[in-house]
Amino acid sequence: MNGFIALDVGGTSIKAGVISEAGHLISSKISHYPSQSNEDLGTILDHFTSIIIDEFKKIPFPITIKGIGMAFPGPFDYEKGISLMQNINKYDALYGIDLRQTLMLKLSHHEAFISQTTPHYTIRFENDASLYALGETVLDESLMSGKVLCLCIGTGLGSAFLEDGKLITSREDVPPNGWVYDTPFLGSIIDDHISARGILSLHEKLHGIQMPDVKSIADSALQGNLYALTTFEYFGKRFGEAINDFLETFNPHTLVIGGQIAKSYTLFESGLKASLATSPPSFHIKLSTDSSLSTLLGVKQLFLDTL
Structure with a gap:
């Protein structure tokens, strides 16, 4: 089965789950994680990575990940995957960072995850209200x-x-x-x-x-x-x-x-x-x-x- 890992990144909590190509929630339920939005850059990036891997591991059967979608509030350059949030008491440490490339690099160190992704998998971003x-x-x-x-x-x-x-x-x-x-x-x-x-x-x-x-x-x-x-x-x-x-x-x-x-x-x-x-x-x-x-x-x- 193919699917997508989805994260709704809020200022106080992050909701996550795995979605099938048919548009159904494969996970048994939506997972909730603390946002850690006021932490330093390394901590936030490690947190995002651990959430993605955690969601991947929760699936009780083999699944091929075709992509990861992340919903973020603005301001944010969604096409480039760069956060423009600054001085709004959340995710300040992400300002100007290429999240797509940074997260894909961190995920590449997880062999089990990479072995079950499509060759051209990517991470895409969109406004939370749009998603x-x-x-x-x-x-x-x-x-x-x-x-x-x-x-x-x-x-x-x-x-x-x-x-x-x-x-x-x-x-x-x-x-x-x-x-x-x-x-x-x-x-x-x-x-x-x-x-x-x-x-x-x-x-x-x-x-x-x-x-x-x-x-x-x-x-x-x-x-x-x-x-x-x-x-x-x-x-x-x-x-x-x-x-x-x-x-x-x-x-x-x-x-x-x-x-x-x-x-x-x-x-x-x-x-x-x-x-x-x-x-x-x-x-x-x-x-x-x-x-x-x-x-x-x-x-x-x-x-x-x-x-």
Whole structure:
């Protein structure tokens, strides 16, 4: 069997698994590792290498690795495999390093791994939100046709624009790179408002109450707390206002929402839909059932030219 090793490299944790050519998770489950994102260069590179080898060893039967796909947040030169993250409290040590060549060299010292890779195997990189979107098309074939906007709400707002299953990153009807996070909004940028910190800030502004995390507000809302319910209602309306221009310009048939904040969708659904009341009847919203799985499955799409 042929497959791909997939890593979703986050600032606090790294998720990993092995994906088949058919787009299924071969691993028994998604593995979780600490990120070690604030360590020195050598430690981080050794950590990436050990994760890849660890995932390879977990497969209970022989498998030929055709490639390794790594999802990284930006800024990052994905084509060249060079991290441009700097002074954002994660992976500073990787700045300017050719990760593709460096990791392939380190992996070449593991004989068992090299013996079960194809002769021209490589490592490819892509934005985490982009891979999440591509993975959604693997899970739902209806997203392979027409225009789809995928948004992943967590510590920030990840985005990807798809048309017929392909990423659109450079066109008049989408923002540069397909990223909406840095679009001006309410005196700052969208990322400051449509994110976990955006909800926390909104709750404090509305009610003068500081909460430790979004889950605490969501739990209160589910228990009927009026303050918490109001916060999510306002957030939903603000969310709609933030993305309305993109919906009008790109005109997708589906908006896919994923990420940690999507788990509280029922709490901000009415506010969001009220803001999108002018959307055409054919437009609909789809919730991602497992954003982590989608991101890993998206790796397969990076290697379509080798299938």
